[in-house]
Amino acid sequence: MIIPICIQGDRSRSFEIKTNKPAFIREGALTFIRESKNKDIKIDIEITDNRFEQVRGLMFRTNLPEMGGMLFIMDREEPQSFWMKNTYISLDIIYVDSRFEIVTIQKYTQPLSEESIPSGKMAKYMVEVNAGFCDRFGIMEGDKIKFNRI
Structure with a gap:
């Protein structure tokens, strides 16, 4: 998005402010290993491993x-x-422990809410996917994940 801005009093000068909406950048792949189903589900992922991200x-x-x-x-x-x-x-927020087992799933989170969405259990990893993803693909607590960077 480009927003033109005019400086009051000097209409001959104007400049543009570019606003960048974050875009999805594929940094790896993650597989949901579903214990109760025959077919695993694979997704593309962005990976956040530092505090700023x-x-x-x-x-x-x-x-x-x-x-x-x-x-x-x-x-x-x-x-x-x-x-x-x-x-x-x-989103559906999927909490995963250090053994790569899904321990908690918080489904259909409320956009813009400042309310805490806790894991309730020990977790080392979290996966955020579109709301309804877990229901659509049968992702459940007890299933596992594996991932790799590209």
Whole structure:
């Protein structure tokens, strides 16, 4: 988006401010290994493994690819909690422990909410996908994940 701005009093000068909405950047692939099903589900992922990226997460995004998500790699396995501040799309948040087992799924989160969305259990990884993803593909607690960077 380009926003023209005129400086009061000098109409001969104007400049543009470019605003960049974050775009999905494929940094790896993640597979949901479903214990109860024969077919695994693979998605493209962005990977956040530093504090700055983790704080920003999916804020200000207006969409996420249907088969895309964001993987958060935390420093420690401990109870985790997210919120939806400045996040415009509803998500399923999947909490995963250090053994790569899904321990909690918080479905259909409320966009822009500042309410805490806790793991309730120890988690080292979090995967954010579009709301309804877990229901559509039968992703459940007890399933596992594996991922790789590209």
